[in-house]
Amino acid sequence: MASVDPNSSISRKRKRPDPDSGLQIYTKETLVSGDLSDVQFSVGGDFGEAKLFKAHKYILSIRSPVFYAMFHGSMAESGPQVDIPDCMPDAFANMLSYLYTDTVENLTADNVVPTLRCADKYDLPQLATVCLEFVETRMNIGECLVTLERAVQWNADDIVEKCLRLVERHCDVIVQTEQFTAIAQDTLKMILQRSALAADEHDIYLAVERWAVEACKRSNLEPSGINRRAMLGDALCLVRFPLLNGVQLTAGPAKSGLLLDSELLNIFLHQNGGVPNQLPFSQERRSRSTAQRADQFKQVEEVFALSPAGSWWQPAILQWAGERGSLMWNATGMDGTVVAEQAVRVKDFLKGGQPLYHMTTLGPRAATYVKQHRTKHIVRFDTQEETECGLYQLLLHNSQVVAWKASKVG
Structure with missing residues (x-):
């Protein structure tokens, strides 16, 4: 029997490509010029005149499981053009820029919500994180009301809450x-x-x-x-x-x-x-939010803290102060002695594959940091078990990350 070329279309499996293979041939210039493109998108018909975008099925399939299913699934698109009427052109352009370059240069208060919607639609959690960080750290204060109303219109609850906190x-x-x-x-x-x-x-x-x-x-x-x-x-x-x-x-x-x-x-x-207030107007003074009380420590949890030398564990009470990604940790021993204290930006710290320690009453357990998914952080203990932690459930000591009280995903 004649042998079959392993690279032929007959023997090749419908398998999602390696995300790292071939990425070097795709650049921003390739996206802009449309050289060697094999698909065209007609985007934004629901909002007016549609805009055309040229792209490459291969790179889209690598970066997004939704695009992979679109081009290689059982009901794959076979025509040269794909119509996407419910995405705004600016947001779709931002998404393509991220898929090709891992950056978004034209994110604005007006298009950040539609861009987040694209990120959700095409299963791009890291792009969603970029959008949320833009609202928190890069958006002009005067523009947050525009973004707030757009977020309400598009039911983007994450951005609605972040805008309200800015307000x-x-x-x-x-x-x-x-x-x-x-x-x-x-x-x-x-x-x-x-x-x-x-x-x-x-x-x-x-x-x-x-x-x-x-x-x-x-x-x-x-x-x-x-x-x-x-x-x-x-x-x-x-x-x-x-x-x-x-x-x-x-x-x-x-x-x-x-x-x-x-x-x-x-x-x-x-x-x-002294007459009772009989009107619907509240007389309760507006208080400052927890995020605004950055000068006050808040007791969080009884934990096991890693010593500065990293060689032993001891019971401690963990406290925090700060807002967003800048946190001050104060782990106080049972005798009142401060075990560790430091300020650090979490987003400058957490990277995939980073080793963690899991604090439990049964002792430390090794783990690996996987990624941030929207406002949660995913941690893996083995190939079968993943957990997610909130921002304040990640304790940092001497460039080490310690997760505790994580809840199982799924």
Whole structure:
């Protein structure tokens, strides 16, 4: 029987290519020029005129299991063009840039949410992480409201929460921007419902007044007290008017007509005569969020801490302070002695294949750090068992990472 060439199409298996093979022949210039491309995408038809992108099936199949199934699965695309009407062209371009170069140069506040949606659609968790980090660390504060509304529109809950936390931390600046007066009423309510806004309630009230005036203008209405109340709707009840003093109330909502006389009387009587607050306005002061209290340590868990020499373990109480990827760890021994303390950016630290130690009451257990998936970190103990940890479930000592209380994936 004649032998079969192992490289022929007859003997070749439908197997996903090695992610590291052949990557060196693909560059940004190859993507831009479209040289040797074998597929064309028509993208964004649902949003207007579609845009065409040339690409290479091989590189897409290597980087994304969804593209691999698209081109090599049982129902593989066989035509020269693939229509993707539900992706925005800018977001699709960002995704292609990441697939070819591992970078995204044109990520903006306007397209970060559609780009995250592309990352989810084509199973690209690292691109999703890039999008989330952009919102946290690189996005202009004044642009976070634009991104927040886009995230709500696209049901991108991860980015919605990150944007709201940015609003909390920088509320005193954000409420002064023109973007604030342009947000939708539902977005305004979403912000006013937060109890950790870092701004004086009087400044929040003034910003709400400006928003109401601009809302009247957009609806071609006279900005009277009645019309401004109508534009605000139930968002008005989210302003904490009892926290304003008498001068602020008199010069503000009393003069502008935003509050009714009966409402003002009840607030004054409550503040000066001990009469119970019978109105829907909260009198609870807005507190600073945990992320804002960076100067305070928070007790987290009783753990086993690795000694500075890395040669023994001892029981300790772990505490942390800081925000996002910058954490200060303070592992205190049972006798009150500080075992270890250091500040470090987690994202500059964690890399695939990095050795870990797993702290349990039964003693340390070796593990390997796999990757970050959105806001969780994946850790593997063997080929059969993987766990995921939150950011604050990773303790760093002397350039070592220690994971504890990890929950099993799947």
